[in-house]
Amino acid sequence: MSNAPSNRMVTVRNPQGLHLRPADMLVRLATQFESTLRISKDGQWVDCNSILSLLTLGATQGTQLEVSAEGSDAESALAAIYALFEAGFHEMNEIEDTANPIVDR
Amino acid sequence: MKFADFIQTGAIQASLQATTKEGVIEELVQSLLDAGQIDAEQREDIVAAIMKREELGSTGIGRGVAVPHTKHPSVQKLVGTVGVSESGVDFDSLDGERVQLFFLLISPPERPGDHLRALENISRQLRDETFCRFLKQSKSADDVQQLLQEADDNQFVSG
Numbered sequence: 156m157s158n159a160p161s162n163r164m165v166t167v168r169n170p171q172g173l174h175l176r177p178a179d180m181l182v183r184l185a186t187q188f189e190s191t192l193r194i195s196k197d198g199q200w201v202d203c204n205s206i207l208s209l210l211t212l213g214a215t216q217g218t219q220l221e222v223s224a225e226g227s228d229a230e231s232a233l234a235a236i237y238a239l240f241e242a243g244f245h246e247m248n249e250i251e252d253t254a255n256p257i258v259d260r
Numbered sequence: 261m262k263f264a265d266f267i268q269t270g271a272i273q274a275s276l277q278a279t280t281k282e283g284v285i286e287e288l289v290q291s292l293l294d295a296g297q298i299d300a301e302q303r304e305d306i307v308a309a310i311m312k313r314e315e316l317g318s319t320g321i322g323r324g325v326a327v328p329h330t331k332h333p334s335v336q337k338l339v340g341t342v343g344v345s346e347s348g349v350d351f352d353s354l355d356g357e358r359v360q361l362f363f364l365l366i367s368p369p370e371r372p373g374d375h376l377r378a379l380e381n382i383s384r385q386l387r388d389e390t391f392c393r394f395l396k397q398s399k400s401a402d403d404v405q406q407l408l409q410e411a412d413d414n415q416f417v418s419g
Contacts, residue, residue, distance in 0.1 A: 170372060171372045171375075171376075172372055172373070172376045173376070174372070174375060174376055174379060175319060175321065175327060175329075175379060176316065176317060179317055179354065182354075205322075206321045206322065206354065206383075207321055207322060207323065207325075207383045207386060207387060208383070208387070210321075210379045210380060210382070210383035211380055211383045211384045211387065212380070213376050213377055213379070213380030214376070215372075215373050215376055216372075
């Protein structure tokens, strides 16, 4: 069973951005769903099931991304991904993260 | 960010001798030390920090590529090097494949953006299979350096 794709905006909350460990977490989460999941930054779409692809987004803290899900469990997949972003990939409380400003150039 | 912005040419290892994860990391950190990019007294601490990061989950990201890395307060800017292993090393990669190509990165703790941009550049370039294959086939540091330069000049991917 397949539905039309659903989309949802997410925001990178953690100071370290979408680096390797969050990308790994995202892939592991995405593979738990039947739906095809893709994510985009500024119109550049990549598959959610490839760490290499996710890293090409270079998404720093504060970056807004659009997630697209197509499949029978699209809504629950989007909710789970949204929750993971909102939780800052569970690294919001790392001591070194809190004191340091993001240097963006 | 381009390779030239963070890969220390003098530390490139085109024929890694090590056959273990820790061995490869030690060899690459040593090459950064030999190239004058890190302090000798920090070498052990940096190796330990990179190994500790590997325990959180392998940085072997697939396609025979790994990006061992750490933050370390002893560096003033992002420093990195490239290593090539002809036979490949078991790195507990996510896809189970042996790793032939290593990008080792050490970044100052307060510069997460730079680390992200280095990862972005590495991943973007490595999506080109030709570039990836050529790098693995490199026989000398000059070969590697030339490929990185060509990638920086957008010879492999556009944009």
